[in-house]
Every structure is written in structure tokens, then in C-alpha cells.
Amino acid sequence: xxxxxxxxxxxxxxxxxxxxxxxxxxxxxxxxxxxxxxxxxxxxxxxxxxxxxxxxxxxxxxxxxxxxxxxxxxxxxxxxxxxxxxxxxxxxxxxxxxxxxxxxxxxxxxxxxxxxxxxxxxxxxxxxxxxxxxxxxxxxxxxxxxxx
Numbered sequence: 001x002x003x004x005x006x007x008x009x010x011x012x013x014x015x016x017x018x019x020x021x022x023x024x025x026x027x028x029x030x031x032x033x034x035x036x037x038x039x040x041x042x043x044x045x046x047x048x049x050x051x052x053x054x055x056x057x058x059x060x061x062x063x064x065x066x067x068x069x070x071x072x073x074x075x076x077x078x079x080x081x082x083x084x085x086x087x088x089x090x091x092x093x094x095x096x097x098x099x100x101x102x103x104x105x106x107x108x109x110x111x112x113x114x115x116x117x118x119x120x121x122x123x124x125x126x127x128x129x130x131x132x133x134x135x136x137x138x139x140x141x142x143x144x145x146x147x148x
Contacts, residue, residue, distance in 0.1 A: 047147070049131035054093050056128055060148040067148035074145075089119065098136075099123040 047056050055078075063072035074084040076098075082091040086106035092099050102120040104113050124138035132147040 047131055049128070053096065053126070053128060056131075057093065057098070057126060057134075061134070061145040062148050063143060063145060065146070067146060073148065086113075087120070088113070096125050096127065097123055098126050 047059065049056075057076050058078045060067075060073055060075045062068075063074070072085065074082065076082055076091055080090050080092065082089055082100055082102075084100060084102070087100075087102045088104045089100060089102040091101075100120075100122050102116065102122075104115050106112070107114050122138070124136050127135045127137065129135065134145045134147075136143040136145055
């Protein structure tokens with residue numbers, strides 16, 4: 001698995017404010033089974049499913065089937081900052097393409113936040129499935145995301 005994919009699919013530890021929820025199952029059918037496949041109550045209610053994508057993406061997203069079940073998460077802030085599993089920087093959106101420019105990351109050995117000598121830039125497309133489900137497409141891989 002390429003290192004760049006690990007930065008998206010398997011980020012470093014991130015303490016996110018997610019609560020436990022029911023499993024999401026197959027994201028392709030998520031909208032067809034309300035209740036069972038929904039995130040924690042109120043999590044998706046804050047953003048309408050038809051909100052502009054630049055507002056829809058703002059928030060905490062889990063790469064796992066459950067919010068709070070692991071540390072695999074990314075946080076897109078409204079001010080353009082991003083924390084992708086301990087890698088921090090800025091995000092921009094052009095159509096359905098997100099570009100992250102990572103400037104700092106947590107050193108795995110020391111646990112401290114360090115500034116990178118050269119920023120890491122990566123781009124991927126985002127597909128909205130509904131208010132609380134989406135898919136990131138990165139280097140030919142589909143990575144389901146769940147709003148926490």
C-alpha cells in the first residue's frame with residue numbers, strides 16, 4: 001500500500017469528538033435503510049444533504065464503520081484547516097476535488113507536532129452519498145467516510 005494512501009486510509013491517532021453509532025453497512029445503499037445505517041443522532045442534522053459541497057464536507061469524518069470506534073478520522077474546518085489523523089495543514093475544494101497541503105505532522109516516535117521541511121500535497125475526489133456518508137477516491141481506491 002503506498003505511503004500516500006496510508007495518510008488517507010490509516011491516519012495516526014486523532015482524538016475526535018465522535019460518539020458510538022450503528023454500523024453503516026454498504027454506503028451505496030445507505031440512503032435506502034434509514035435508522036440502522038445512520039450516524040449518531042444529530043450528527044448529520046447539522047448539514048443538509050443538498051448543502052453546497054464546501055459546507056457539506058466541513059466537520060469530522062470517520063474512515064471506519066463506526067464513529068468513535070477508532071482513530072481513523074479527518075477533520076475539515078470551515079476556515080480551511082485540516083487535521084487528517086495528526087497531519088495538519090490546509091484544504092481547498094475545486095468542484096469535487098479536495099486538495100490537502102500538509103505542513104505539520106505528529107512524530108510517531110516522540111508524539112510531538114513537527115513542521116515538515118516540505119509540505120505534502122495530495123488531491124482526491126469526494127462523492128456525497130447523503131448527509132452523513134461519502135466516498136473519497138484516492139489513487140484508484142474508494143474510501144468510505146462517515147460524518148461523526
